[in-house]
Amino acid sequence: MNLLSDALKWLVAPEQWEGKDGLAVLLGQHLLFTFISVVIAGAIAIPVGWAIGHTGKGREIAVGAAGIARAVPSFGLLILLVLLLGVTHKPEAAVLAFVVLAIPSLLAGAYTGFEAIDRKTIDAARAMGMTEWQILFQVEIPLGLSLLVGGIRAAVLQVVATVTIAAYVNLGGLGLPIITGLNLRRFDMVLGGALLVAVVALLLDMLLAIGQKAAVPRALGSKQRKVRTQDSKTSLVQEKELT
Template identity: 70%
Template sequence: MNLLGDAFAWITASEQWTGPNALHILLWQQLYFTAVAVGIAALIAVPAGWAIGHTGKGREIAVAVAGAARALPSFGLLVLLVLLFGVLHKPEAAIVTFVILAIPSLLAGAYAGFEAVDRRVIDAARSMGMTEWQILWRVEVPLGLPLLVGGLRSAVLQVVATVTIAAYVNLGGLGLPIITGLSLRRYEVVLGGAILVALLALVLDGLLALAQQAVVQRGVRASRGEHVTAAKETEPAA
């Protein structure tokens, strides 16, 4: 209990919020690496996932690639890329590492969102004379958004937690106090850094959960509500 109190005392101490390694600067670095990596991964994975989901081709390859990327050890990959890129390009190596980690969740969310769309809806759209592009943007993308945002949610959580290892190659972030605390055996600093990373992950997860609910189409919500009401009406009385 004293360790937890010491950790919160360290977080709230005024000296932790001043200087080049102030906590708000480390927080910004954590968010910066996360946003850049997830953004680049989205540019790669989302169009590929939509193409797979729309055409139904290449799913096996995508699953294999996603599985292989998830199996990669993030710390080992970061060290390997730093050695390959050179010490002058450590930020680029870190971004590539985090992009590789973010791609599988985004790719899966993109094509799974399209696969979840009722094929009868797509057939109805074709029978109305819609082109493939119109079906893509007016039917599949809006209806597949919840699962895509779910994939984005998973990617962000994985990356924001993994960005802590960037401190091992002197790139800052909220992993810096964790590493510093370990080297100095100041475990309240280690716990304080871990608490900040956990809180940041919880905040981002909550915001993306709200976004996932917000992108559900009104017709889908109404349909779900009707199913719930019908289920309640058919329940036997106690």
């Protein structure tokens, strides 16, 4: 408990939030790396995932590539990219490493969103004379948006947690107090930095969870609630019959 209280005191101390290496600046750096990495990864993975989900082709290749990307150790990849690109391109190397980390979740969210759509809905849209582009933008993307936001949610959480390693190559972020605290044996600083990262991750997850819920089409959401209500009534009836 003493360590936790010391960490909280360090975290809320006004002087920790001031200066060029203050927590406010480090938090901004952390969020900026996260935002840029997820946006770039989304620009790559989402169109590819939509193409796979719409055409039904290339899923095995995408799953294999995503599995390889997940298996790559982020810290090792960051150090390798820094060595390959040079110390003058450390920010680019860090962003590239985080993009590789974010792509699998975004890719999976994009194509599974399309795969979850009832094929009868797609067939009905084609029977109405809609073009493939109209089906994509007016049917598949709106219906698959919830799972895509779920993929974005997973990617953001992974990147937020991993951006802490940027401090190892002097790029700032909330990993800096953790690394500095370890070197100085200031465990209150280490725990305080870790708590701040956890709070940021929880807040972002909460916001994206709200966005994911809002992305469910109203008709689909009411249908899901109706199904849950029917299931509950069926369970109650079965329980009464058993008793």
